[in-house]
Amino acid sequence: MTRPSEGGPAPEAGLPADPADRAASASPSAGRAASASPSAGRVASASPSAGRVASASPSAGRVASASPSAGRVASASEHIETPRLSRRALLGGALGGLALGGGAGALLGRATAPETAPSSSSTDPDAVPDSTAYEFYDQVHQGGIRTPPQRHAIFASFDVTATTASDLQVLLARWSASIAQLQQGRALGAVEPTRSTGVPTDTGEAQDLGPHGLTVTVGLGPGIFDERFGLAARRPAELAELPRLPSDQLRPGLTGGDLSLQACAEDPQVAYHAIRDLARVARGKAAIRWTVMGFGRASAGPHQSTPRNLMGFKDGTRNITTDEDYDAFVWHDGADQEWMVGGTYQVVRKIQMHIENWDTDYIADQHAVFGRTKLEGAPLTGAKEHDAPDFGATGPDGEPVIPPTSHVALAAHENNGGLKILRRSYNFTDGMAEDGQLDAGLLFIAYMNDPAAFVTLQTRLGRVDQLNEYIAHVGSAVFAVPPAPRRGSYIGAALFSPVE
Amino acid sequence: MPSSLTSRRALLAGSAGVAALLLAGCSSTDAPTPTSTAPSASTGTSADAGTSPSSGGASQVDVTLTSASGADACELSATSVPAGPVTFTVTNVDSAAISEFEIISDDRIVGEKENLAPGLQPVSFTVTLGGGDYQAYCPGAAEDTLDLTVTGEAAPTPTGGVQAVLTEGTTGYGTYVAGQIEAMVEAVTNLQAAVDSGDLESAKKAYATARPFYEKVESDVEGFVLPGADPTDNSGNLDYLIDMRASNLDEAVGWSGFHAVERDLFKSGKITDGTKTYAADLTANVTKLAELAGGLTYKPEDLANGAAGLLEEVQANKIKGEEEKFSHLDLVDFAANVEGAEQAFAYLKPGLKEIDPDLTQTVAQRFDDVKTALKDYEDTSALGGYAAWTDALRKTDAARLSQVIQALQTPLASIAEKVATAK
Numbered sequence: 001m002t003r004p005s006e007g008g009p010a011p012e013a014g015l016p017a018d019p020a021d022r023a024a025s026a027s028p029s030a031g032r033a034a035s036a037s038p039s040a041g042r043v044a045s046a047s048p049s050a051g052r053v054a055s056a057s058p059s060a061g062r063v064a065s066a067s068p069s070a071g072r073v074a075s076a077s078e079h080i081e082t083p084r085l086s087r088r089a090l091l092g093g094a095l096g097g098l099a100l101g102g103g104a105g106a107l108l109g110r111a112t113a114p115e116t117a118p119s120s121s122s123t124d125p126d127a128v129p130d131s132t133a134y135e136f137y138d139q140v141h142q143g144g145i146r147t148p149p150q151r152h153a154i155f156a157s158f159d160v161t162a163t164t165a166s167d168l169q170v171l172l173a174r175w176s177a178s179i180a181q182l183q184q185g186r187a188l189g190a191v192e193p194t195r196s197t198g199v200p201t202d203t204g205e206a207q208d209l210g211p212h213g214l215t216v217t218v219g220l221g222p223g224i225f226d227e228r229f230g231l232a233a234r235r236p237a238e239l240a241e242l243p244r245l246p247s248d249q250l251r252p253g254l255t256g257g258d259l260s261l262q263a264c265a266e267d268p269q270v271a272y273h274a275i276r277d278l279a280r281v282a283r284g285k286a287a288i289r290w291t292v293m294g295f296g297r298a299s300a301g302p303h304q305s306t307p308r309n310l311m312g313f314k315d316g317t318r319n320i321t322t323d324e325d326y327d328a329f330v331w332h333d334g335a336d337q338e339w340m341v342g343g344t345y346q347v348v349r350k351i352q353m354h355i356e357n358w359d360t361d362y363i364a365d366q367h368a369v370f371g372r373t374k375l376e377g378a379p380l381t382g383a384k385e386h387d388a389p390d391f392g393a394t395g396p397d398g399e400p401v402i403p404p405t406s407h408v409a410l411a412a413h414e415n416n417g418g419l420k421i422l423r424r425s426y427n428f429t430d431g432m433a434e435d436g437q438l439d440a441g442l443l444f445i446a447y448m449n450d451p452a453a454f455v456t457l458q459t460r461l462g463r464v465d466q467l468n469e470y471i472a473h474v475g476s477a478v479f480a481v482p483p484a485p486r487r488g489s490y491i492g493a494a495l496f497s498p499v500e
Numbered sequence: 501m502p503s504s505l506t507s508r509r510a511l512l513a514g515s516a517g518v519a520a521l522l523l524a525g526c527s528s529t530d531a532p533t534p535t536s537t538a539p540s541a542s543t544g545t546s547a548d549a550g551t552s553p554s555s556g557g558a559s560q561v562d563v564t565l566t567s568a569s570g571a572d573a574c575e576l577s578a579t580s581v582p583a584g585p586v587t588f589t590v591t592n593v594d595s596a597a598i599s600e601f602e603i604i605s606d607d608r609i610v611g612e613k614e615n616l617a618p619g620l621q622p623v624s625f626t627v628t629l630g631g632g633d634y635q636a637y638c639p640g641a642a643e644d645t646l647d648l649t650v651t652g653e654a655a656p657t658p659t660g661g662v663q664a665v666l667t668e669g670t671t672g673y674g675t676y677v678a679g680q681i682e683a684m685v686e687a688v689t690n691l692q693a694a695v696d697s698g699d700l701e702s703a704k705k706a707y708a709t710a711r712p713f714y715e716k717v718e719s720d721v722e723g724f725v726l727p728g729a730d731p732t733d734n735s736g737n738l739d740y741l742i743d744m745r746a747s748n749l750d751e752a753v754g755w756s757g758f759h760a761v762e763r764d765l766f767k768s769g770k771i772t773d774g775t776k777t778y779a780a781d782l783t784a785n786v787t788k789l790a791e792l793a794g795g796l797t798y799k800p801e802d803l804a805n806g807a808a809g810l811l812e813e814v815q816a817n818k819i820k821g822e823e824e825k826f827s828h829l830d831l832v833d834f835a836a837n838v839e840g841a842e843q844a845f846a847y848l849k850p851g852l853k854e855i856d857p858d859l860t861q862t863v864a865q866r867f868d869d870v871k872t873a874l875k876d877y878e879d880t881s882a883l884g885g886y887a888a889w890t891d892a893l894r895k896t897d898a899a900r901l902s903q904v905i906q907a908l909q910t911p912l913a914s915i916a917e918k919v920a921t922a923k
Contacts (some may be wrong), residue, residue, distance in 0.1 A: 136596075162904045165909065173617035177596035189599065189639055201599075201639070487567075488594035490619040 006281030030238065031377040052258070066120065066475060126304045130210035130264050136180035139484035140342045142491070143183070145424070145447050146326065148301035149381065150264040152215050153294035153426045154275045155443060157221075157257025157477050162285040165229040169496055171285040175218060175261075176490035178281050182274045183212030188281070203280070206273035212266040216274050218491045219260035219346045219479025234495050236337040238450045239480050245455065246462030247473065254350055254475030257289045262445065264348070268295065290475065292350055294426025294443040301424075306377060309442055310427050311358055311372050314377035317385055318413075329420045332449045339494035342483030344447045347421075347454045350428070350475025353441040358470045369466040371406030391415065407467045410460050419456060421448040441471065451478050555577075558585035558626050561648075565595040566618060566640065570595040572914040574638030578644055583631045583652035583908070585920060590622040592616045603627060603648070604635045626920055666800040666851035666919055673803055677717045679838075681790045684713035688779075688786045690883035695771055696777040704765050708829055708884035711758065712788075712836035714743060716843070719809035723791045734794065738792070741785045747822050749891060757782050759825070764825035771812060800919035803848050804912070807841035811909050814838065819902050821894045831877050832884035834901075838874070842867050855918050859911060866908035873904045 114126050128150070134143045162168055178188050183309040189201030226236035241256065263274040272293070278290055298309040299316035306314040334341030350414060359368075363374065371389065372379055379389035380402045391409055393401045400407050413420050433439035446454060462468065507537070553560040562577035572595040590601050590613050602612040611627035634648040687710035722739045729736020734750040742757040749755065755763065761782065764775040798806075817823040817835040845863060853860045877887040880896040887893065 161899075163906050166910075167906075170615050170617070170620060173620045174599065174615055176619070177592075177599065177617040180596035186597065189597075193639075420665075485619070488618045492618060493619050 009077065014152045021125075030308070046203050052118065058065070061136065068368075075097050082318055085353065087144065112318045125411075128213045130212050130266065131185075132213040132266070133184050133211040134320045135287045136176075137485060137487040141331065141344070141428050142217050143421070144217035144262050144264050144346060144479055145481070146301075147213075147215050148266070148304055149297040149299055149424055149426075150215070150266050150271075151486060152266065152268040152271045153262060153264045153297075153443065153445075154264075154268075154271045154291065155445065156261045156287040156291040157295065157348070158259040158261070158279075158282065159291045160223070160228070160258040161451040162226060162293065165231070165496060167285050167488075168224070169493075171282055172218070172405070172492045173490040174281050175278055176485055178278055179216040179218070179274075179313065182206075183211060183214050185209070185318070188277050203273065203277055204442045205276075206270050208234045209267055209270050212270040214265040214270050214274060216278065217260075217264075217346070217481060219262070219481045220492060221256065221258045221260065221479050223258040226379050231495055234337060234339065236332070236340050236480055238452065239478070240451075242451065242455060242476055242478050245458045245473070247395040247468050248462065248476070249472045249474055250476050251474050253345065255477060255478050256481075258479065259286055260479045268293070269435075282479050286323075292428050292475070293441045294428050296427045298425040298427050298442055299423040308356065309365075309425070309493065310353055310440055311370075312374055313366075313372065314385065315391055315442075316423050317372075317377055320420055320490040324422060325473075326422075329453070330422050330447050330449055339482060339492070340480065343451055344481045345451045346479045346481050347451055348475070348477045348479075349458075349473050351442040351444050352439070352472045352474050354472070355438045355440055361470075368496050369409030369470070370408060403466070405466050407461070407462045411457060416457060416460070419453055421446045421453050421457065447481070501792070512712070522742040539646035543677040554668065558587040561586060561588050562603055563588055563636070563638075565590070565592040565598045565601075565641070567593075567595040567597065570638055571642045572642070574598060574601070574636065574641040574646060576636055576648065579647060580651060581629070581853075583629060583650050585626050586650075587624050587626045588613075589622050589759065591622040592619045598638050600639055603629075604637050605629075610619065610634070612869050616627040619822040628920060644697070649874045662851045662854045663800075665854065666848065669849075669851055670798040670800055672799075673844055673897055674798055674841055674884065676847070677720050677796065678794065680717045681721065681793055684710070685790050687784075687787055688783045689712055692760065692776075692779040692783045695765075695776055698771050700769065700771060701773060702763060703761075704827070704883060707761060707765060708832060711824075711829060711832055711884070712839075714758070714838035715813070715836035716812075716832045718743075718813060718837070719806040720796065720798075721789055721793050724789060726788065727792075735791075737810070737902065738785055738789050742782065742789065745817075745822060746825050759783065762824065762826050790905075791861050800848060800851065803914040804916035804919055807844040808909065808913055808916070810837040810841040811905055811912065814905050815902060815909075819898050819905070821889050821891065821898075824889070827883070828888035828890055829884045829886070830889035831886035833875070834889075835874055836887060838867070838870055841912075842912060852915065853920060859914060862911045863915065866911060868905075870904050870908055873901060 002295075029226065049344055067317075074357075079277075094433070119466055126148075128148075134147060136143065157205070160168060162171065181188055184207075187202035187204070187207065190204045191200050191204040191207055193200060222239050222241050225231050225239065261275055263271040263279055265271040265274070275291070297304075297307050300306040300314075300319055302321045306317050309315040311330065320326060330344050332340040332343045332345070334343075361369075365379060366480070376387040378387055381390040381393045382388070389412065390409060391400065391402055391414060395401050400409075404410075409415060424445045427440070427444045429438070429440040430441055448454060462473075482494075485491050485493060510780060552561070559578075559581040561581060564575045566573050566575070572664055584860075588601070588603065588611065592598065596618060599616050600612065600614050601616060603610050611625050611631070613623050613625055616623070625679065629650045631650050631652045633769075634650060636646040637650050638644050640819050687706070691703065691706040691710045694703040697703075718822075721741075724738045726736040726738060733736070734740040734753040740748075740750065740753065740756065743759070744750070744753075745759050746763070756778065760778040763777060764770060764778070814834055814837045818830045818837065821830050822827070823833050824830045845867065849860060855882070874886075878885060879887045
C-alpha cells in the first residue's frame with residue numbers, strides 16, 4: 001500500500017507542524033528486517049512465541065532494503081507492501097477508545113471496519129505484523145527516525161550518574177547490544193535462570209509478544225559534552241540546551257537530560273519492556289529523569305495515512321518524506337564533528353492541550369486556528385488534504401482565507417524560507433490533572449540537522465499562533481542522535497576515540 | 501572496568517550458607533571462594549607447572565564471544581590448564597546476546613565478568629584454580645556451557661619475594677581487625693551501660709562512639725551465623741542481629757542491634773526496658789561475633805576485595821542516608837568504612853608497590869581525595885565528629901561524595917588480581 005506521489009506542496013495540518021511536502025511514497029529507509037533473523041531459532045527453542053517470530057517475517061512481505069545505504073538510495077521509488085492487521089487490535093481497547101474518539105472512519109480518513117468488531121487484517125492499511133523486526137547494526141541511521149511511525153512510544157530522558165568516560169562507554173555499549181536483542185524480539189538474557197539462585201536478567205513481560213516493529217533510538221544531551229567525561233571537544237556546534245522560547249511554560253521536572261531513549265513499537269508493552277529493561281541495564285550509571293508514554297502516532301510517515309492528534313485534526317500531512325528532504329533537513333553531514341555523519345538532532349516537547357476548552361470551540365474557529373478543515377484536513381483554500389495551501393488567497397472581505405496567525409500559515413515552509421523538520425509525534429495522557437481537567441496532549445518529537453530549525457519555527461509559533469490559546473509547552477529537551485553502529489561496535493563509540 | 505557483583509555475592513552467600521563461616525576468602529575454607537571485584541579462588545597447596553601459555557605466573561586463557569549468522573558463541577583458547585592462577589581475558593567481538601562470563605566449579609561461581617558488550621576493550625580476571633573439572637558459562641550463547649579441565653593437584657604456594665611481603669601485610673591486617681573487634685566489644689559494653697543508666701545524652705554519645713568499629717571491618721565480619729543456626733533464618737544471622745536497618749527489617753525477627761538502639765535513642769528519644777534489652781543483646785551478639793571471627797587469616801586478595809566491599813557499603817548505604825536513618829551519623833560510618841578500606845590498602849602497599857607502583861600511587865591519591873572531601877564535614881561539636889547527614893545536606897552533597905568514592909573504586913578494584921598472581 002503506498003500513497004500516490006504528490007506533484008507539489010500539499011496542505012498541512014497538525015501541532016508544531018513543519019511544512020514538509022508529502023511527496024512520493026518514500027522508502028523503508030530504516031532497513032526492514034526482511035525475514036526472521038537467524039537468531040530467531042534460539043528464541044524459538046526457548047519460548048512458545050518462537051514459531052511466530054520465526055515464521056512471520058518472510059510472509060509479511062516486507063521489502064527488505066538490501067543494504068542500508070543502498071536502501072536509502074533505491075528506496076525513493078520503492079513501494080512497500082504492508083500486510084493488513086487490525087488497527088484496533090493493535091491499539092488495544094483502552095487506548096483505542098481514546099484515539100478513535102472522532103470515530104474510526106474519521107480517524108483513518110477512510111472506511112474502516114465497524115467499531116463493534118475487530119477489523120480483519122484487510123482493513124488497516126498501516127498495520128504491521130507483530131513479527132516485524134528492524135535490524136539494529138549496520139544501518140546508516142538509527143531506527144525510529146525514518147522508520148514508519150509505530151503506534152506506541154515511550155520516551156525517557158536520563159541523567160547520567162556515572163562520572164567516568166569508561167562507565168559511559170560501558171553504558172552505551174550495553175544499551176546498544178541490548179537494543180539489538182530487543183529489536184529482534186529476544187530477551188536480554190535469561191527470563192528464567194537455570195540456577196535456583198539466579199536473578200532473571202530480563203524482566204519477562206515481553207516474552208511471547210514478538211518484536212512488534214520495536215525501534216529504540218538513543219540520543220546524547222548537551223550534558224554529555226560537559227566537563228564530566230572529557231568529551232567537550234566532541235560537542236557539535238549546534239548542540240546546546242534550547243533557549244527560552246515564547247509561550248514556554250516549562251516545568252523543571254520535564255526538561256533536559258543527558259541521554260534519551262525513544263522506544264517505539266506497535267505494542268505498548270513491547271515498548272515499555274524495552275525502556276524498563278534498558279533503565280535496568282543503566283542502573284548505577286544513569287537514572288530516568290522524566291518520561292512520557294505516547295500512543296496513537298500523531299505524525300504520518302511515508303506511505304501511511306495521516307493520523308490525528310487529540311484535537312481531532314490530521315497531523316503531519318506535509319511531513320518530510322523524500323531522500324532529498326531527509327538529506328537537506330534531517331541527516332547531519334558531520335561538518336564539524338565527523339561522528340555525527342548520518343546522525344541528527346532530536347527535539348522533544350511535551351505539549352499539554354487544554355482539551356475541555358478546545359472541545360467547546362465552534363468549528364469555524366477550529367478551522368481558523370489550524371488553517372485547515374477538520375475531517376478532510378484540506379487547507380481553507382483547497383478541497384482535498386493534499387491540496388497546496390494558497391496563503392495569498394483573500395476572501396470577499398479582502399482578508400486572507402488562511403489566517404496569517406493560523407498554525408499552518410506560521411509553520412509552512414513557504415513562509416519560513418523553505419525550512420522543514422521531520423515530525424514524529426505521539427498523543428499522550430497522564431490521566432487527570434490537579435485542576436480537574438484531562439491531562440493530555442502531544443508528545444512532540446522532531447528530527448532535524450540543526451536544532452535552530454525548531455527554534456526558528458517555535459519562536460514564530462510561540463509568539464502569535466492562535467493555537468497557543470489551547471496548548472502549553474511544558475516539557476522540553478534536545479539530543480544529538482548519533483548514526484547507527486556497525487556490528488561489533490556501539491552507539492557513540494567514535495566519541496571515545498582519540499581526537500586527531 | 502568496574503564490575504558490580506555485590507548483589508550476586510550476597511546471593512551466593514545466602515545460598516551457600518551451610519557453614520557458619522560464609523565470608524569470602526577466609527582461609528578456613530578449602531573450596532573455591534567467590535569474591536568481589538577481582539574474583540580469585542584457591543585450593544590447597546602445591547601443583548606441577550603446566551604447559552599452557554602463562555604470563556606473570558598465571559596461565560592465560562582467551563575467551564572470545566562472537567555472533568555468526570545470529571548464533572552466539574563463546575570460545576576458549578584452551579580447554580585444559582595447569583592448576584594455579586589462570587587469567588581469563590574476555591573479548592566480545594560482536595555478540596549482543598552474551599553479556600556475562602563465569603567460571604563455575606560445583607555450581608559455584610569462582611570468577612566472573614559482567615557488562616560485556618561489543619566494542620568495549622577486552623577485560624580480564626584472574627582466579628587461582630586447583631585441579632578438577634570446571635565449566636565456563638556464557639549465558640546467551642547457543643552452547644552456553646563449556647568444559648574446562650584443570651590438571652594437577654592444586655595451586656602452587658608462592659614463597660619468598662613480593663608474596664612474602666604481601667603475606668606479612670596480611671598478618672598485620674589480621675592484627676588490625678582483631679584490635680577493632682576487641683574495641684567493638686568494649687564499646688558496645690559501654691553503650692549498654694549508658695543505656696542502662698537511663699541517661700539519654702550519654703547513651704547517644706556511646707552509640708556514636710561504638711558505631712565505627714563495626715563499619716571499619718564490616719567486610720571481614722559480615723556473613724557469620726550462630727553455630728548450628730539455619731542460615732535462612734535471620735534470627736541466627738549475626739549480621740542481621742547486630743546491624744539490621746529499618747530498610748531490611750525482617751518482621752519475623754524484628755528490630756535488633758545497633759539500629760534498634762538508634763531508633764529508640766534518636767527517634768523516640770526514650771530509653772525503655774526494650775531499649776535495654778536491645779543493648780544487652782547487642783553486647784551478647786558482638787561478643788559471640790568476636791569469638792567466631794577470632795583468629796581469621798587472610799590472603800592478599802581478601803584485603804583488596806574487603807576494601808572494595810567497604811566502599812560498596814559507603815555507596816550503597818551511607819551516601820543514601822539509609823544506614824543511620826534516625827541519628828544521621830552516616831558520615832561517621834562513611835569515615836569508618838574509608839578508614840577500614842585504607843588500612844587494608846596500607847597493609848598491601850609494601851608488596852603492591854613492587855608489583856605496580858603507578859597503581860599504588862593512584863589509589864593512595866584517591867584515598868587522599870576522599871579524605872579531603874570528608875574534611876569539609878568535620879565538626880568537633882557534632883556527635884561522632886561529623887556533620888549530621890540530613891536529607892537537606894544529602895540532597896545538595898550526595899552526588900559530590902559519591903563521585904569521589906567512585907573515582908577510588910575503579911583503581912582499587914584492580915588490586916586483587918595484581919596481588920593474587922604475585923610471585
